[in-house]
Amino acid sequence: xxxxxxxxxxLSASVGDRVTITCRASQFISTYLNWYQxxxxxxxKLLIYGASTLQSGVPSRFSGSGSGTxxxxxxxxxxxxxxxxxxxxxxxxxxxTFGQGTKLEI
Amino acid sequence: xxxxxxxxxxxxxxxxxxxxxxxxSGHALSDYAxxxxxxxxxxxxxxxxxxxxxxxxxxxxxxxxxxxxxxxDTSATxxxxxxxxxxxxxxxxxxxxxxxxxxTATVYAFDVWGQGTMLTxx
Numbered sequence: 001x002x003x004x005x006x007x008x009x010x011l012s013a014s015v016g017d018r019v020t021i022t023c024r025a026s027q028f029i030s031t032y033l034n035w036y037q038x039x040x041x042x043x044x045k046l047l048i049y050g051a052s053t054l055q056s057g058v059p060s061r062f063s064g065s066g067s068g069t070x071x072x073x074x075x076x077x078x079x080x081x082x083x084x085x086x087x088x089x090x091x092x093x094x095x096x097t098f099g100q101g102t103k104l105e106i
Numbered sequence: 107x108x109x110x111x112x113x114x115x116x117x118x119x120x121x122x123x124x125x126x127x128x129x130x131s132g133h134a135l136s137d138y139a140x141x142x143x144x145x146x147x148x149x150x151x152x153x154x155x156x157x158x159x160x161x162x163x164x165x166x167x168x169x170x171x172x173x174x175x176x177x178x179d180t181s182a183t184x185x186x187x188x189x190x191x192x193x194x195x196x197x198x199x200x201x202x203x204x205x206x207x208x209x210t211a212t213v214y215a216f217d218v219w220g221q222g223t224m225l226t227x228x
Contacts (some may be wrong), residue, residue, distance in 0.1 A: 036151075043201055043222055044151065049215035087151055087192040091214035094167065096143065096153030 002026050003091055006099035013078055013104060021102045023055075023088035028068055032092035035064055035073045039084045047086075048073065053073045080106075108133035109219035110202050117226045118192050125188040126223045128202030136161075136182035138204040141216060142174075146198040154200075157185060192227045199224050 003026040013019050023033065029065035036044035046055045047065035051071055061076045075082055083106050088099040113127040128140065141156040154174055155166035161178040174190045189196060200223045203216035210217045 032213050034213060035218075041222075043203075043219035044216070045219075046210070046217045048213055048215075049210055050213045053209070055210075055215075055217060089151070089215075094153070095141065095156060095165070095214045096151075098151040098153070098217075100150045 002097050004088055004090055004097050004099040006086075006088055006102050008102060009100065010105065011101040012106070014106070015078055015080060017078045018074065018076045019078060019104065020075075021086055021104075023066075023071045023073070023099050025069045025071075025090055025092075027093075029090045029092035031067050032090055033064075033066065033071045034086045034089045034091065035062075036089065037082075037084045038087065044087065051083065056089050075104075078104075108135075108138070108204070108206055108218055110204070110218060110226050112200075112202060112220040112223045115224040115226070117228060120193055120227055122150075122192050122227075123188060123190045124192060124225055125186050126200050126202075126225070127184050127186050129184045132183070135185065136178075139211070140176070140178070140185040140204065141203045141205075141214075142176060142187045143203055143216070144198045144203045145201070146195070149198075154187070189225075194227050197225060197227045 005024045007022045035048040035050045038044040052064045065073050085101045085103045109131045139158045142154040154170045157164045157176045173190045178185045204218040205211035206218045
């Protein structure tokens with residue numbers, strides 16, 4: 001099974017900061033990597049798919065990059081509504097293995 | 107834009123079964139493959155399985171293969187996820203989700219989600 005490992009597991013930042021979250025796959029997954037944002041008690045929201053394609057309606061301060069095994073999600077100029085938990089998901093082998101999440105706190 | 111509406115919270119005893127439904131509004135559900143994802147309290151998301159748009163193919167995660175069944179009703183307006191032989195570890199929020207566009211479907215990115223159904227095994 002492919003293991004997805006995110007780092008850090010938690011992150012403290014301030015409004016206006018730039019943050020980067022990393023996701024590493026235990027084996028090659030090409031660009032079959034998606035990013036989600038989740039707030040407590042609410043379904044996840046798709047941010048980035050195919051490693052770098054911004055989902056429609058998602059602000060351009062979110063961006064994704066990477067291929068192979070190493071990927072990043074970058075948020076420039078953090079806004080108050082960005083404080084949430086972020087998950088990566090691989091879909092190269094089997095349909096969905098998720099990372100453990102990165103909690104972004106104020 | 108399609109919206110997914112799930113059935114309400116459930117409380118079940120260990121050993122019992124649960125059947126959760128997911129219905130679409132704003133678009134025909136029959137156009138989409140439907141996935142089920144669960145999240146235990148404080149845990150990561152787990153993909154459980156899916157049924158294709160034609161309802162003739164299902165695929166389940168190895169973890170749930172022996173206990174889960176995903177079906178679509180004959181009118182194709184509602185999809186069901188049934189989980190058998192429940193244990194305390196099945197206490198979780200269960201989500202239905204779809205890939206609503208060809209682009210997101212290519213990489214199995216879930217771009218529309220139901221609101222979630224909380225299952226408590228107690």
